[in-house]
Amino acid sequence: MSIRHGLLALLARGPRYGSRLRTEFEARTGGTWPLNIGQVYTTLGRLERDGLVVQDGADAAGRVLYALTEAGRAELRAWFSRPVERGVPQRDELAIKLVMAVGVAGTDVREVVEAQRRHVSRALHSHLRQRADALARAPEHPDEVARLLVLEQLVCHTEAELRWLDHCEVRLLRLTQARE
Known part of the structure; x- marks a missing residue:
């Protein structure tokens, strides 16, 4: 499961803060894949480092908003166009x-x-x-x-x-x- 790309897809809908991304991710996946809020912020930090998202101010409550960059939109389009590899099966x-x-x-x-x-x-x-x-x-x-x-x-x-x-x-x- 690509948390990284899931967050990019949610940000395609507009700027979001970390805990809202977590809530929307869990709602979209039917609660099947719960996220730790620390995992969300760590991933956002990496996405920002890689130039795929930027901090986009803060909301009225002072929460930092993140937005997609053009590079982030391109990465999201590339992810959607690539098939998911089903190579070596996971250990079961x-x-x-x-x-x-x-x-x-x-x-x-x-x-x-x-x-x-x-x-x-x-x-x-x-x-x-x-x-x-x-x-x-x-x-x-x-x-x-x-x-x-x-x-x-x-x-x-x-x-x-x-x-x-x-x-x-x-x-x-x-x-x-x-x-x-």
Whole structure:
């Protein structure tokens, strides 16, 4: 997740102060990726150092406002035009757990799979409820569309994990049958 580019995108809407950027970022991502306010200000400092944002005065409450520069707008356009690389997959604790459990005597790997399936099923139901709530509000509003996109990604990823767990269970069943 590019916090740097996310902040640039929010600043494209006009000058903002740090805590407002944090609040808008979390709202746009449906609260899925909370930000630490220190992370926001550290990132703003780097963006300023790199010439992508400038301090643009202060609001009535005295909070420093940040605005995009032309270089910041160009960087944002370039980011939107680049595909997201999906090269080397991230380490996945569940995959590591399952491949290690296969080799540990006395471990019922199918039970490990089933425990994960129950957990993921609960998460899927939660995501589906949140998506239904978002759809019931104002699905045509850009902020709600952004939230829906995040929720729909969570639904798709969760459904994919459930399919993968089904695949693991079949593979483990074949392994058990081959040993008998």
